[in-house]
Amino acid sequence: MMLVLLLGSFPGVAQKRKSNVKNPENPKLVIGIVVDQMRYDYLYRFWDKYSKDGFKRLIGQGFNFRDNHYNYVPTYTGPGHASIYTGTTPAFHGIVGNDWYNRETGRNTYCAEDKSVKSVGSSSKAGEMSPVNMIASTITDELKLATNQKSKVIGLSLKDRGSILPAGHAANAAYWYDGSNGSMITSTYYMQDLPEWVKAFNKRNLADQYLSQPWTTLLPLEQYTESTADDQPFEGTFSGEQKPVFPHNIPAYRGKTFDMLRSIPAGNTYTRQFAEEAIKAENLGKGSVTDFLAVSFSATDYVGHQFGPNSIEVEDTYLRLDQEMAALLKFIDGHLGKENVLIFLTADHGGAHNPTYLQQLRIPAGTTNNKAMTDTLEKRLNQKFGTAEWVSKFMNQQVYLNHKVIQSKKVNLLEIQEETARIMMQFPGVARVFTADNLLRNNWTVGLGMMVEQGFMYARSGDVMVVSQPGWYDNYGRAAVKGTSHGSSYGYDTHVPLLWYGWQIPAGESTVRTHITDIAPSLAAWLRIQEPNGTTGRSLVEYVGK
Known part of the structure; x- marks a missing residue:
C-alpha cells in the first residue's frame, strides 16, 4: 500500500487529474x-x-x-x-x-x-x-x-x-x-x-x-x-x-x-x-x-x-x-x-x-546639399590621397567609398574612412559622424550611437554615417525646400x-x-x-x- 502511494508521487506515473487549462483562444x-x-x-x-x-x-x-x-x-x-x-x-x-x-x-x-x-x-x-x-x-x-x-x-x-x-x-x-x-x-x-x-x-x-x-x-x-x-x-x-x-x-x-x-x-x-x-x-x-x-x-x-x-x-x-x-x-x-x-x-x-517654416518662427533649422557636400568631399580627398574617384555614392545620410579604387591605390581603408568623417563634420548642419569601423568595433546600448548601429549592416551600408542636426535635412539640390522629408533620429x-x-x-x-x-x-x-x-x-x- 505504501509503495503504491509513493509511486503515485513520482513524475512519469500516470494519474488522473482534472485539468483547469483551457484551450488557447486566438483571434480569427x-x-x-x-x-x-x-x-x-x-x-x-x-x-x-x-x-x-x-x-x-x-x-x-x-x-x-x-x-x-x-x-x-x-x-x-x-x-x-x-x-x-x-x-x-x-x-x-x-x-x-x-x-x-x-x-x-x-x-x-x-x-x-x-x-x-x-x-x-x-x-x-x-x-x-x-x-x-x-x-x-x-x-x-x-x-x-x-x-x-x-x-x-x-x-x-x-x-x-x-x-x-x-x-x-x-x-x-x-x-x-x-x-x-x-x-x-x-x-x-x-x-x-x-x-x-x-x-x-x-x-x-x-x-x-x-x-x-x-x-x-x-x-x-x-x-x-x-x-x-x-x-x-x-x-x-x-x-x-x-x-x-x-x-x-x-x-x-x-x-x-x-x-x-x-x-x-x-x-x-x-x-x-x-x-x-x-x-x-x-x-x-x-x-x-x-x-x-x-x-x-x-x-x-x-x-x-x-x-x-x-x-x-x-x-x-x-x-x-x-x-x-x-x-x-x-x-x-x-x-x-x-x-x-x-x-x-x-x-x-x-x-x-x-525648415523654411521653422525659420519664419525663429526656430533653428536648415538644409544640407548632398551633391555639394560630395563634390567638396571628393576634392578634399583628392588633395590628400591623390586624384581618383574616391566616392561612389552619398545617400541615406551615408558615404559609400569606392573600395575598388582604394584597393588599387593601396590606400588604407580605415584611414580614408577617418579622413572622410573629419571632412563631413565640417559641413553646416552636421551633428555627428560614425565610420563603419567605429560601428563594427563598438556596441552602443543607448543613445544616438545605438540608433546608428542598429541601422547599419556592413554589406549594404556606407563607410561613413552622417547625422544631421535637429531640424536639418537634405534639400536634394533645390533652391527652395517644399513640403517635408524624414529619415532622422x-x-x-x-x-x-x-x-x-x-x-x-x-x-x-x-x-x-x-x-x-x-x-x-x-x-x-x-x-x-x-x-x-x-x-x-x-x-x-x-x-x-x-
Missing part, C-alpha cells in the same frame, strides 16, 4: 495597419475634428502606447515596414533603406526589387518585386509556419514595399498599385494570374473615377484652424498648378497615367475598399486558424512630402483617413465582429517640419502611434517607452507562436494586461 483575423508618414501628434492635433467612430474609437476602446519610437536610423518607408513585421532593425533584417548602393553591381538596389519575377496584372515592370532582399522572417511568416501553412496571409498597399515586406516570404499574396494602368497588381513570386476578385475590382475603374474629381476640403476652409493658411511658399504644387491652394483641379493635372491617385486622399479610400474586398473574397477570418491582413495607407506620405505637416492638405487628408478608419471598423463589425479581430495601427516613420521622425484594438484588448494607455520592434513579439505572444527569427524587440502584453 489580425489586421496590421501602417499609416505612411504619420507623426504621433496627428492623433491629437486634429482630435476635435475627428469623428467618434475612427481614430477616437481606436483610442477610446483600445490600448494606446503613447511613447512609441523607432530605435534606429535612417527612418524610411522600406526599413520601417520591415522592422514592424520582423521585430528587429535593419542591422538584422537587411532593409537598410528604400534603396542602397550595391558595391558589386555599381548601382542602387531597390529594397523590393527582384528581376527574376514578372508582373502579374500589368505589362509594366512595376511587378518585378518580391521580399527576397529581406533576410529575416516576419511575424506573418511565423504564423504560416505555426499553422502548417493553413493561415492566409495577404499584404496590400499603393506602394509595393508597403505590401511586400509586411506580407513576408511565405505569404499567399501581396498586391500593390500600378499607376500606369490604375490597377492592383502582383508578381509571379506569388501567383501566375490575378484572382477573379482582383480582376473584378480592377474593372470597376475606381482610380479613373477618383481622378476625375477635384480635391476639395471636407470642411469649410476657414475651419482648418490647426494648419497654416492655404497658400504658403513652402508647399509644393501639382505639375501644372500655379499655387498650392484648394480646390486642387485633379482632372486638369493628372496627365495620361493614374499615378496621381497616390497623392490625394482618395488613394486611401481606394486602399480601404481593396482591403474590404480582400477580406470578403478570401474569407479571411472564417477558417479554423488565424489569418493576417497587412494594410498600408500610402497617400498620407505623398501628401506630406508635397505639402508639409502644417498644411491644410495634410489635415484634410487625416480627417478623411479618419472616415476610412470608421468605415473599415464598421465593416469589420458586420463581417467578423470586433471581438474576433486583433488590430494594430502604427506608422513607418514620421515627418519633419519644413529625432522625435519628429521616430515618434509614431501604436494602437491596439479588438480581440481581448482592454481600453487603456501607457507612457512606457516602447519601440517599433516590439510589435512583432507582442503579436507572437498573443498568438502563442514563435517570434520572428531575428527579433530584438520585447513583448508588450504585460502592459496591456492580457
